[in-house]
Every structure is written in C-alpha cells, then in structure tokens.
Amino acid sequence: MRSLRKQTWVKKNWHLSALMLVIVILVNLPVLLMVMNSFKTNTEIMTSSSFFPQRIQFENYVHVSERTKFWTQFKNSWIVAFYGTFFSIIVAAFAGYAISRFRGRILSLFSNSLLMLQMFPLILVLIPLFVLFRTLHMIDSHYPVIILYLTVHLPFAGWMYKGFFDSIPKDLEEAAWMDGCTRVGGFLRVVLPISGPGIAAVAIFSFLFSWNEYMIANVFLRNEEYMTIPVGLQMFMQQFSTDWGGLTAAATLAMIPVLIFFLFVQKYMIYGAVAGSVKG
Amino acid sequence: MRDERASAIGRNGAGGPGGGLLRKGALLPIYFILPSVILIAFVNAYPFLSGLLYSIRDGTLLKPGSFVWFENYGRLLQMPEFWNALQFSVIFAFFGVVGSYLVGLGLALLLNKDMPGRGFFRVALLVPWVLPSVVSIVGWRWMIGSQDSFANTVLGWFGIEPILFLGTPNWAVFSVTLIKIWRSFPFMMISLLAAIQTINQELYESAHIDGANRWQSFRYITMPQLKTISVVCWILMTIWCFNDFDTIWLLTQGGPANATENLIVLAYKYTFTKNALGIGSAIAIVSLVLLMVLAVLLLRLQREDD
Numbered sequence: 001m002r003s004l005r006k007q008t009w010v011k012k013n014w015h016l017s018a019l020m021l022v023i024v025i026l027v028n029l030p031v032l033l034m035v036m037n038s039f040k041t042n043t044e045i046m047t048s049s050s051f052f053p054q055r056i057q058f059e060n061y062v063h064v065s066e067r068t069k070f071w072t073q074f075k076n077s078w079i080v081a082f083y084g085t086f087f088s089i090i091v092a093a094f095a096g097y098a099i100s101r102f103r104g105r106i107l108s109l110f111s112n113s114l115l116m117l118q119m120f121p122l123i124l125v126l127i128p129l130f131v132l133f134r135t136l137h138m139i140d141s142h143y144p145v146i147i148l149y150l151t152v153h154l155p156f157a158g159w160m161y162k163g164f165f166d167s168i169p170k171d172l173e174e175a176a177w178m179d180g181c182t183r184v185g186g187f188l189r190v191v192l193p194i195s196g197p198g199i200a201a202v203a204i205f206s207f208l209f210s211w212n213e214y215m216i217a218n219v220f221l222r223n224e225e226y227m228t229i230p231v232g233l234q235m236f237m238q239q240f241s242t243d244w245g246g247l248t249a250a251a252t253l254a255m256i257p258v259l260i261f262f263l264f265v266q267k268y269m270i271y272g273a274v275a276g277s278v279k280g
Numbered sequence: 281m282r283d284e285r286a287s288a289i290g291r292n293g294a295g296g297p298g299g300g301l302l303r304k305g306a307l308l309p310i311y312f313i314l315p316s317v318i319l320i321a322f323v324n325a326y327p328f329l330s331g332l333l334y335s336i337r338d339g340t341l342l343k344p345g346s347f348v349w350f351e352n353y354g355r356l357l358q359m360p361e362f363w364n365a366l367q368f369s370v371i372f373a374f375f376g377v378v379g380s381y382l383v384g385l386g387l388a389l390l391l392n393k394d395m396p397g398r399g400f401f402r403v404a405l406l407v408p409w410v411l412p413s414v415v416s417i418v419g420w421r422w423m424i425g426s427q428d429s430f431a432n433t434v435l436g437w438f439g440i441e442p443i444l445f446l447g448t449p450n451w452a453v454f455s456v457t458l459i460k461i462w463r464s465f466p467f468m469m470i471s472l473l474a475a476i477q478t479i480n481q482e483l484y485e486s487a488h489i490d491g492a493n494r495w496q497s498f499r500y501i502t503m504p505q506l507k508t509i510s511v512v513c514w515i516l517m518t519i520w521c522f523n524d525f526d527t528i529w530l531l532t533q534g535g536p537a538n539a540t541e542n543l544i545v546l547a548y549k550y551t552f553t554k555n556a557l558g559i560g561s562a563i564a565i566v567s568l569v570l571l572m573v574l575a576v577l578l579l580r581l582q583r584e585d586d
Contacts, residue, residue, distance in 0.1 A: 013393065013394060013395040013396065014396065016390065016393055016395045017395045017396045017397050017401075019390075020390060020395065020397070020398075020401045021397075023387070023390075023401075023405075024405060027405060027407075027408065028404060028407055028408075029423070030416065030419030030420050031407060031411065031415075031416070031419050033422060033423060033430060034415075034418060034422060037422060046428075049430075049433050091315045091316055091319065092316070094312045094315060094316070095312065095315075097312060098309050098313045102309035102312070104309065106309065106310070106313075107309055107313075110316075110317070113320070116572075117320065117324055118519060119523075119568075119571045119572065119575055120324055120328075120568065121523050121544060121564055121568055121571070122523065123547045123548055123551075123564045123567070124327055124328065124331050124561075124564040124567075124568055125323060125327045126327075127331060127547075127551050127560060127564060128327040128330040128334065129323070129326075129327055130341070131330075131341060131557075134341070147319070147322070150319065151319040151324070152323070154316055154319060154320070158316065184308075208410060211412065212410075212411070212412035212413060214413050214414055214525075214526050214530070215526060215529075219552070229412070230412050230413070233414045233415070233418065234414055234530060237414075237417075237418060237421070237530075244422060247418055248418065248419075248422070251415045251418040251419070254415050255411050255412065258410055258411060259407075259410075262403075262406070262407075262410045263403070266403050266406065
C-alpha cells in the first residue's frame with residue numbers, strides 16, 4: 001500500500017516536471033531564438049524557420065568584434081558597473097548599519113525617505129542633471145553615470161543591508177566595545193567581516209543594475225566611444241535594422257556576463273530580492 | 281590590508297570633530313548617513329527642486345526661459361496627448377501588476393511542489409528578470425517585430441493572417457504590456473515562493489483532517505498568509521510599471537499613433553526631442569504626485585483590511 005502510493009507520487013511529479021520544462025522553454029523562447037540566430041548567416045535567418053542553425057558559424061561575432069565599437073562599449077560597461085558597485089557597497093553599508101542600529105528622529109526621517117525614493121521617477125532626476133552636467137561639459141563622461149547609479153541603487157541596497165545587520169546579534173559588537181573598540185571600529189571589524197553574504201548580495205544587485213541600465217546611460221552617453229552596451233545595442237538596433245545576425249550576436253555577448261554572474265550567485269540573489277522586497 | 285584600512289577609518293572616526301564624549305555619541309549616526317544624504321541631496325533633492333522651478337518657466341535645454349507660473353500645467357490639462365498618456369499609464373500599470381502577479385503566483389505554487397529538477401526550473405524562470413532590457417527587446421523584436429517575424433510564421437501554420445504586433449495601436453498596447461509582464465513576473469514569483477515556503481505545513485494537515493479540499497486550503501490558508509507580501513509586491517510593481525521607460529521606448533517609442541505613450545515617455549519626448557523643458561518637467565512632477573497618491577491609497581487599503 002505504502003510503496004504503491006509512493007510510486008504514483010513519483011510518477012505524478014514527473015508529469016509536473018514535464019509541464020515545467022515546457023513552461024521554461026516557452027518563457028525563454030525569445031532568448032533562445034536570439035542565441036540561435038546569432039550562429040546563423042543573415043540569409044538563413046531570413047529564409048529558414050528552423051530553430052537550430054544548419055551549420056554553426058561565428059561570422060556575426062567576427063563582424064561585431066571587427067566592425068563595431070562593441071568591445072569599447074563592453075569595457076565602458078565594466079568601468080561603470082565596477083565603480084558603481086564598489087561605491088554602492090561602501091556607502092550603503094554605512095546607511096544600512098545606521099538604520100539597523102541607531103534610533104532617533106533624524107534616523108526615522110532618513111529611513112522613510114529611502115522608502116519614498118523608490119517611487120521617484122527617474123525622468124525627474126534626468127532633466128535637471130542633464131542641464132547641469134551639460135553646463136559642466138560632463139556629457140559623455142562616466143562620472144555622472146556612476147554617481148547616478150550609485151544613488152539610484154542606494155535605497156534598495158541600504159534596506160538590504162539593514163536586513164542583514166538586523167540578523168546579526170548585537171552582543172558581538174557590545175563585546176568589542178567592552179574591549180575598547182569604537183562604534184565605527186566595531187562596525188568595521190566585527191559586523192562587516194561576518195556580513196560576507198550580505199555584501200555579496202548587494203554587490204550582485206548593484207552590478208546587475210548598472211550593467212543592465214539603459215535610461216540614464218542613454219541620456220548622458222551620446223558618443224559611441226563612451227556608450228555602455230545597452231545604449232550601443234540600441235543604436236545598433238536602429239542603424240542596422242536588417243542585420244539580425246550582428247544584432248543578435250552583440251546581444252548574446254552582452255548577456256553572457258549577466259548569466260555567469262547570475263548562475264554563480266543566484267542563491268544570494270534570491271535571498272536579497274526577498275529581503276529587499278519584504279522590507280522595502 | 282583590509283584590517284589596516286579598517287583601523288585607519290576607525291581612528292579617523294574616533295578622532296573626528298565633536299568634542300566631548302556625549303556630543304560625539306549624538307553625532308555618530310549622522311556620520312554614518314552623511315555620504316548617503318549628500319548623494320540624495322544632489323541626485324534627488326536638487327533635481328526635484330529645480331524640476332519644480334523648470335515646470336513654472338518656459339525654458340529649453342539651452343536657456344532657462346522666463347517665469348510663466350502655472351501656464352505649463354494649464355496647457356498640460358488641455359493637451360489630448362497628456363490625457364492619452366495618463367490613460368495608457370494606468371492601463372499599462374494595472375494589467376502589468378495583475379498579469380505579473382497571476383503568472384508569478386501560479387508559477388510559485390507549481391514550484392512549491394516537490395519535483396525532479398525544481399532548482400533548475402526556478403533559476404531558468406528568473407532569466408527574463410535578470411537580462412538587460414535591451415537584450416530582451418532584441419529577442420522579442422525578432423519574435424514579433426515584423427510581418428514575417430517568428431510569431432507570424434507560427435500563426436501562418438494555422439492559417440492565420442500576419443499580425444502587426446507593434447504596428448497597429450491595439451496590438452502594440454497588448455504586446456508592450458505582455459512583454460512588461462514577461463519581464464516582471466519572476467520578481468513576483470520568487471517573492472511569493474519565499475513567503476509560501478514559510479507557511480506552517482501543519483495548517484494544511486489540520487485543514488485536510490477537517491475535510492477541506494485543495495481550493496479551500498488555498499483560499500483560507502495560503503492566500504491570507506500571502507497578503508502582506510502581496511501588497512508590498514503590488515505597490516512596488518505599480519511604481520515600476522508606472523515609471524517604465526525601457527520596455528516602451530525600446531519597443532515602440534510610444535507609437536504607433538501615441539498608442540503606447542506613457543507619462544514618462546511623454547516627458548522624455550517633450551524634454552529631449554521637442555526641447556520644451558517646462559512641459560517635460562511639469563509632466564514629470566505630475567507623475568510623481570500621482571505615484572505618491574497611489575502608494576498612499578494602496579497602503580491605506582492594506583491597513584484598513586487589517
């Protein structure tokens with residue numbers, strides 16, 4: 001009786017797996033088709049409706065590498081994402097620690113305004129800052145973009161940190177204070193070193209946000225030499241609307257760092273998203 | 281290396297201004313939030329104030345212009361474009377939130393069941409959420425972008441005439457919303473899945489003993505337990521849909537015939553292509569006010585229910 005029930009149970013769940021597999025393929029179809037197209041020639045893309053390429057060829061990738069600014073833009077994306085992430089994990093750590101450990105009127109005003117900033121329309125930020133940075137001749141510079149990424153991501157990162165710090169017992173710090181450690185010292189030497197997963201989660205979100213971001217980069221980076229990949233790809237989409245081979249190859253290359261990052265760290269990421277969404 | 285830097289900062293903190301011990305203790309939280317406050321002042325407070333100022337002047341990107349006070353807002357209320365964009369913003373946000381919530385909830389319930397390959401499915405379903413918007417849109421454009429696109433080829437096998445998914449107003453509204461749902465449901469899915477997994481299994485067992493069927497367990501155990509997280513997700517998603525620029529701009533740029541133009545795209549167009557800073561800023565300010573009202577209403581709804 002018992003084994004029978006177990007058997008039907010297992011069988012039933014293979015059905016569920018099959019269903020999920022179909023759903024996963026359907027959901028990812030636009031991405032899968034795009035990757036497949038990048039290995040086809042342009043003639044094959046336009047004429048054949050087969051899913052797999054007749055013969056895998058890398059012509060599109062060679063074309064993208066040699067004829068476009070793709071790798072320059074790839075480097076720009078790295079610069080912007082690296083510095084955005086680097087400063088974000090530092091500034092947000094201090095903010096997150098403050099809203100986790102300190103109390104008071106200023107602190108509650110601060111933490112509430114972090115929440116309200118979530119709904120601040122980016123367009124309202126972009127208009128005055130575009131005017132400002134243009135008078136400062138800083139359009140086509142990476143500084144404004146990095147500063148904006150850092151700040152736009154700050155509310156989310158700060159609240160994520162708060163979640164992590166809340167789960168660290170206060171006794172640890174208090175012991176350090178007894179030993180003559182300052183409050184800042186206690187934070188830097190006791191709390192931060194054991195918040196590895198928290199820092200990792202904030203870093204991942206910050207990196208992905210900066211790497212993927214389009215709207216800010218589109219306003220501030222107008223010269224092909226300084227563009228990040230999303231803006232470069234969009235230009236590519238408009239200029240070579242028929243070159244699907246090159247476009248899909250560039251798009252495939254652009255998503256590789258994201259997927260690698262994501263596969264290695266998806267556990268932290270899921271935790272972080274949930275912590276962030278529950279709290280903020 | 282790390283310790284050295286840490287202690288250097290630590291010493292700075294201890295030796296910083298503030299005088300007596302008590303006073304230093306009172307100022308300490310300020311030091312922690314100071315970098316964030318400076319950034320927020322520059323990137324949010326300053327643009328908000330100068331945005332307000334721009335919205336009552338008739339400036340362009342090149343010159344500040346003169347004060348026209350509420351003329352921009354008055355013109356806005358008489359512009360069919362504005363009402364059209366407002367209407368689309370509301371439709372887009374409503375169906376975006378409802379669609380991504382239903383799809384996310386359904387998949388979260390499926391993923392909560394034990395099955396072979398569950399870890400893989402969970403990760404693979406997050407892909408639409410982590411990809412750069414531009415990359416997804418390249419994929420979608422290939423799928424539905426033209427008369428001989430992939431979707432139309434498939435429809436052709438069933439003898440259905442090609443559909444211009446991005447070229448006719450109603451289909452464009454449908455496609456843009458569908459793609460927004462596609463990009464958003466994974467967030468709903470993992471948030472809800474995490475909440476479902478914290479529900480005490482004993483509740484279901486005792487309900488089962490009391491003779492509750494599956495629907496009743498779902499309706500009277502699962503849904504009430506998901507309420508808090510659901511409201512948070514609705515609020516966040518409403519904000520994100522209302523503020524969406526990427527999906528719309530990259531797919532249709534607001535077209536055809538302004539059918540998919542939301543307030544953000546309208547503000548962008550007025551500012552950066554029509555060079556009318558006053559109107560653009562006024563639209564942006566109106567969007568902020570509308571969002572705040574909406575968020576307050578949603579929060580109050582939740583409190584009343586409690």
